Amino acid sequence: MAKADILNESLWDAYSNKVTTLMNNPQHQGEIFDAEAEDRGNKLIVADFGAESCGDAVRLYWEINPKNDEIVNSKFKSFGCGTAIASSDVMTELCIGKTVQEAVKITNIDVELALRDDPETPAVPPQKMHCSVMAYDVIKKAAGLYMGVDAESFETEIIVCECARVSLGTLQEVIKLNDLKTVGEITDYTKAGGFCKSCIKPGGHEAMDYYLVDILADTRKEMDEEKMKASADAIAAGGGVFEDMTLVQQIKAVDAVIDDSVRQFLIMDGGNVEIIDIKKADENIDIYIRYLGNCDGCSSSATGTLYAIESTLQEKLSSKIRVLPI
Structure with missing residues (x-):
């Protein structure tokens, strides 16, 4: 088998059967016309959205019963790749x-999950996830047109990961609550950055206003500042x-003090330290x-590292401090 054939076969294996079926046989592709909607006493809404990252675009048709706001019929036209067709159909x-x-609450994750053959296996490869995330935006546009409001009025939070619909506030809260230290941990907890990966750092499929690497760094800095403030408060409380x-x-x-001035350097070398007693x-x-990890048994743990810890604590807390490793 030629190398190109192996690569193509591998790529197709990354798509669910639902996606490959709907690429070639979409169930809701087509148009709805004003006249036929009016004949049924309904209102027609037509909304367009284009994804700058890949040039794909979708047109969404909603036929709505104005008496109860129910979407009684819906069709789409997709101008893009097969993944965009399949996701638009779902x-x-x-x-x-x-x-x-109710429809405006549909997220891109809802669409991607509906395209899976089983709950644990993604429906599309990560590099094609950006073709599957137009749903939320075009739905917002359609809802805005029907209700006579700006589409952005439906968005009350800053969304960092469009694929998983994870907000800035949620990311900051999860990092703090779980003491997360890596982008990988953020993805494990929230799914942010687990699909098209554009939100992880600059240079992805599309430019973003916020990136996980920056959010993590800023939040960790804020956490460190809060710890130092707590230390100062504790000193004040003790007279x-x-x-x-x-x-x-x-x-x-x-x-x-150790968290703010020492620990990060130990962790960089695969080590750590814990307070046993005072x-x-x-x-x-x-x-x-007690030294942990690579610090345990390291020659510097009794010289340079020990001196750095002791001098930092003496400077920030008390000149009477001695640090004794056990």
């Missing part, structure tokens, strides 16, 4: 029988002096730590 099917208010804090306050203050000893405050 989008149209999902609209039929719903009210306009402004590290020595006067309770043990719990001291541990929180030490952890906050004890007063004559004129000193001894902080017992």
